Amino acid sequence: MLVVACVKQVPDTTQVKVDPVTGTLIREGVPFIMNPYDTHALEESLRLKDKYGFRVAVISMGPPTAEVTLRKTQALGADEAILLSDRAFGGADTLATSMVLAEAVRKLAEKEELAIIMCGRQTIDGDTAQVGPGIASRLGCSQLTLVDRIEEVDVKNKQVKVRRKLEGRHEIVVAPLPAMIAVLREINNPRYPTVPMRLMAEDADIALWDNKEMNIDEQTIGLKGSATQVRKIFSPERTKGQILGDETDKPEDVARSLIDKMKEKDLLSL
DSSP: OEEEEEOOEEEOTTSOEEOTTTOOEEOTTOOEEEOHHHHHHHHHHHHHHHHHOOEEEEEEESOGGGHHHHHHHHHHTOSEEEEEOOGGGTTOOHHHHHHHHHHHHHHHHTTSOEEEEEEESOOTTTOOOOHHHHHHHHHTOEEEEEEEEEEEEETTTTEEEEEEEETTEEEEEEEESSEEEEEOGGGOOOOOOOHHHHHHHHTOOOEEEOHHHHOOOGGGSTTTTOSOOOOOOOOOOOOOOOOOOOTTSOHHHHHHHHHHHHHHTTOOOO
16 A cells, blocks of 8 residues: 655745845755655654555655755655656645645556555645645545544554644544545654665656646646735844843842833733
């Protein structure tokens, strides 16, 4: 059976700068990384491979430079890596992105029985948490979000049991396969690649699927298929705060000073 892990190459947000004139991201010189949540999705896919013998295919939609990220997935143990790249895919919002990814999963499932689609909870550049559920909706499969533990995969009965982390509690859910599972960071600690695997990944084949290969209606993908568009990106204006006290002040004095400041600004009523 097949596990498809969805990963995305994202800018390292600690080093991203915004052009104050155009309001767009300055990409020159900005390093790109695998979306941190997706590293945990990949790790969980590889653990399912180790435990149940599943085959792991990794897909990523992005520019040709995303090939670097896909090679890292193969260095970690992925069996197959596919880059979905075409100018027609560019400018996609989560609706159009889920269309391309879902069609890629469907294409893979034509050759091999699909068990699980593994996604990170969200990406650090968009923070929408919509793509995974969007893929599941398009494919009509179970969707399990906020998962911090996969309890069991019942291959014979085609079911999966997971633990979901909710506010103040957990819940155990059993769902039929195939299922889309969106994982939290708490689910695991990602492994590191070995030197031989790194060397192997340098020569591994990365399949490229453009829209000639995918054959998707261009009205449903990229900018044409996007229901939303980003008009402007900007850094929010921030006013400088004030540090009260120092290491020599007593905590009670600092607390009184804080209360007085809050009263001055009418932020506290007693």
